[in-house]
Amino acid sequence: MAEVLRISREGEVTILEIDNPPVNATSQAVRRALIDAVQRAQSEIETKAIVICGAGRTFTAGGDITEFGKPPREPHLPDVINRIEESAKPVVVAWHGTALGGGCEIGLGAHKRIIAKEGLVGLPEVKLGLLPGAGGTQRLPRLIGPVAALDLIASGRMVSAPEALRLGLVDAVAEKDLRREAIALARGLIGQMQPRLSLRATPAAEPEAWQAMVEKVNREARGRIAPQRAIELVSQSLTLPFATGQANERRAFFELMNSEQSRGLRHLFLAEREAGKRPELAGITPREVKQVGIIGAGTMGSGIAVAFLDAGYKVMLLEADDVALQAGLDRVNGLYLRSIRSGRIDENTRLERLSNLAPTTEMGRLAACDLVIEAVFEDMGVKLELMKKLAGLLPSSTLVATNTSYLDLEPMADALPAPERFLGLHFFSPAHVMKLLEIVRARRTSPEALATALAIGRKLKKIAVISGVCEGFIGNRILAKFRAQCEFMLEEGALPREIDAAMEAFGLAMGPFAVQDLAGLDIAWARRKRLAGTRDPAERDVPLVDRLCEEGRFGQKAGKGWYVYDQGRRLADPHVEALVRAHAASTGRPQRAFSAQEIQNRVVTAMVNEGAKILAEGIAARPADIDLVLVNGYGFPNWRGGPMHYADGLGLAQILAMAKSAEARDGRGFEVAGLLAELVAGQRNFAALNGG
Ligand code: 3H9
Numbered sequence: 001m002a003e004v005l006r007i008s009r010e011g012e013v014t015i016l017e018i019d020n021p022p023v024n025a026t027s028q029a030v031r032r033a034l035i036d037a038v039q040r041a042q043s044e045i046e047t048k049a050i051v052i053c054g055a056g057r058t059f060t061a062g063g064d065i066t067e068f069g070k071p072p073r074e075p076h077l078p079d080v081i082n083r084i085e086e087s088a089k090p091v092v093v094a095w096h097g098t099a100l101g102g103g104c105e106i107g108l109g110a111h112k113r114i115i116a117k118e119g120l121v122g123l124p125e126v127k128l129g130l131l132p133g134a135g136g137t138q139r140l141p142r143l144i145g146p147v148a149a150l151d152l153i154a155s156g157r158m159v160s161a162p163e164a165l166r167l168g169l170v171d172a173v174a175e176k177d178l179r180r181e182a183i184a185l186a187r188g189l190i191g192q193m194q195p196r197l198s199l200r201a202t203p204a205a206e207p208e209a210w211q212a213m214v215e216k217v218n219r220e221a222r223g224r225i226a227p228q229r230a231i232e233l234v235s236q237s238l239t240l241p242f243a244t245g246q247a248n249e250r251r252a253f254f255e256l257m258n259s260e261q262s263r264g265l266r267h268l269f270l271a272e273r274e275a276g277k278r279p280e281l282a283g284i285t286p287r288e289v290k291q292v293g294i295i296g297a298g299t300m301g302s303g304i305a306v307a308f309l310d311a312g313y314k315v316m317l318l319e320a321d322d323v324a325l326q327a328g329l330d331r332v333n334g335l336y337l338r339s340i341r342s343g344r345i346d347e348n349t350r351l352e353r354l355s356n357l358a359p360t361t362e363m364g365r366l367a368a369c370d371l372v373i374e375a376v377f378e379d380m381g382v383k384l385e386l387m388k389k390l391a392g393l394l395p396s397s398t399l400v401a402t403n404t405s406y407l408d409l410e411p412m413a414d415a416l417p418a419p420e421r422f423l424g425l426h427f428f429s430p431a432h433v434m435k436l437l438e439i440v441r442a443r444r445t446s447p448e449a450l451a452t453a454l455a456i457g458r459k460l461k462k463i464a465v466i467s468g469v470c471e472g473f474i475g476n477r478i479l480a481k482f483r484a485q486c487e488f489m490l491e492e493g494a495l496p497r498e499i500d501a502a503m504e505a506f507g508l509a510m511g512p513f514a515v516q517d518l519a520g521l522d523i524a525w526a527r528r529k530r531l532a533g534t535r536d537p538a539e540r541d542v543p544l545v546d547r548l549c550e551e552g553r554f555g556q557k558a559g560k561g562w563y564v565y566d567q568g569r570r571l572a573d574p575h576v577e578a579l580v581r582a583h584a585a586s587t588g589r590p591q592r593a594f595s596a597q598e599i600q601n602r603v604v605t606a607m608v609n610e611g612a613k614i615l616a617e618g619i620a621a622r623p624a625d626i627d628l629v630l631v632n633g634y635g636f637p638n639w640r641g642g643p644m645h646y647a648d649g650l651g652l653a654q655i656l657a658m659a660k661s662a663e664a665r666d667g668r669g670f671e672v673a674g675l676l677a678e679l680v681a682g683q684r685n686f687a688a689l690n691g692g
Pocket of ligand 1: 022023025058061062063064065066077078098100101102103105124125128130131132133134136273274
């Protein structure tokens with residue numbers, strides 16, 4: 001077995017360096033080596049102090065996620081950390097890279113902490129549906145106070161070195177050489193009594209500040225249990241002895257580990273890391289991309305420009321004329337000013353990023369770009385015209401991408417001399433904020449172009465998922481089925497506000513009708529008109545959006561849509577409800593009341609059934625990719641793991657039964673996916689298709 005802890009000595013200081021690539025997780029071998037080394041150091045006369053540090057790019061990412069869900073093996077991390085704290089010889093922890101979860105907790109057990117200038121520290125367990133399980137909920141409040149501790153534990157956010165110093169989470173920030181300075185710090189402690197956090201009382205909190213933090217955590221939890229358990233455990237640090245608090249923390253950790261929520265979040269963590277690993281792309285080197293051209297500086301184009309500028313690319317932004325270009329530049333600048341106001345960047349950063357932006361109205365200049373993305377009006381005619389112009393202009397080495405969210409890529413590829421260099425890069429609005437990027441693979445897209453797009457996705461810090469070509473790709477295709485099902489329910493007795501309330505209770509930030517109002521109903525209307533000629537007349541279709549748009553009810557921007565808006569407040573509108581009821585009656589379908597559960601089941605069944613078709617057609621490679629798309633682009637609650645993971649938990653036999661009744665009810669509006677029936681017959685589930 002590889003050595004996971006390197007032990008060396010500098011004079012009287014023994015250095016324990018965790019070396020467990022890729023991220024120095026505190027796996028069983030690391031825990032064993034660490035406790036043995038600390039134990040041994042107690043009796044070594046030469047050792048007067050100990051420094052614990054990490055090799056490679058990071059101190060440690062914490063508990064080993066691959067061990068989660070399996071029976072825990074000794075020594076347990078809380079015992080290792082208690083042993084570190086009890087050491088008669090001073091222990092200093094040197095954090096670099098990221099000191100997360102158990103890595104942060106090792107530091108809390110030590111007698112002093114020093115962090116590298118660029119280092120980050122945090123307790124992100126909540127993002128995996130967990131809580132710190134090695135003393136973090138009890139030691140951190142004793143060190144930095146309960147309010148700041150609850151903030152860090154319940155949000156899972158990482159803090160920078162200066163903030164860690166301000167909070168009192170570290171004793172020092174290394175000026176130059178972390179290791180040297182950690183050794184010096186350890187030397188300075190030799191011969192002194194070592195402070196133990198577990199013996200310290202948690203400082204009392206200002207009642208108002210504590211209450212405000214508790215309210216914030218509850219507000220932001222939106223159905224997640226771990227942040228709420230954090231409130232309970234951090235408050236116990238104020239009243240209970242350390243050992244009792246730690247035992248309660250350990251119990252909570254394992255309860256959460258076995259929860260559906262943690263399973264869902266862990267599934268997504270692994271899915272994110274798997275999404276970019278495509279066997280067919282193994283060994284393919286991505287092309288280097290430095291200069292990116294963006295055509296169209298509307299909402300999407302300007303957001304995409306900011307996303308690339310933020311990632312350090314040079315960006316050329318093209319518009320048809322000076323007026324449109326200026327409006328686009330104003331939009332880009334507006335996005336940066338907003339980031340300054342929210343404290344995310346400072347003025348220097350804004351200027352630095354804008355210095356990489358070259359605005360232009362001369363299409364010929366795009367010839368200098370490695371990648372050109374079109375973000376023009378969503379109309380095939382307009383896009384084809386543009387592709388023809390690009391064909392005569394760009395060297396055949398340039399990668400060309402469309403940001404279309406629905407249109408077929410093949411006619412666009414046909415217009416280009418090198419269709420193997422053409423693909424879709426479907427960003428979600430606002431493009432500089434939303435994590436999801438659908439990379440759309442057209443029939444002739446080359447593996448090199450795909451590998452390049454994945455590398456770009458990583459550099460943009462996006463969650464990039466490869467999709468094949470179909471109407472709406474992975475996300476919008478499933479969304480269309482989800483929306484259709486909601487509209488079908490309107491014909492059977494449900495009201496928009498009931499459906500929205502049920503889906504918000506399920507965990508969506510906003511119900512589907514409220515979202516349509518926010519985005520503008522005219523978008524759906526335009527699409528309906530575009531598809532009207534090809535729609536199968538036998539297909540179940542609900543024309544209510546047309547009625548609303550004909551009345552000028554385009555959503556929030558018009559002050560009315562599915563709801564009315566009074567000073568930003570969303571209110572149910574009796575006029576719309578009467579319209580819905582009248583339309584429902586006109587269909588002759590039986591009318592009845594819907595429970596929230598039934599609404600949720602119908603929506604999920606529609607999504608999963610379409611997801612299964614998408615898999616069978618090879619549009620998505622893995623069910624987990626579909627989960628990533630729905631969670632990161634469409635607000636599906638992450639703690640449910642995405643629709644496909646959620647369906648496995650519910651049982652595919654139940655989903656299939658619901659899909660069969662939908663088929664009987666909706667006729668041509670719903671067809672059961674063959675793959676779903678196959679999986680149930682073979683007693684398999686989607687996880688099996690993920691390779692899990
Ligand atoms: C915890 O600590 C519990 C304790 O309180 C109590 C215990 C009793 N374990 O993300 P990357 C793998 S809970 C195992 O692509 P980056 C990852 O799967 C833990 N493996 O790199 C990937 O593998 P592969 C709390 C891990 O530079 C590779 O490392 N900690 C772990 O973009 C590279 O990862 C967290 O929640 C792990 N803990 O980001 C931190 N972490 O190459 C979770 C990563 O085969 N980790 N791997 O695909 C992260 O946030 C990021 O990975 C990190 C690096 C920021 C560290």
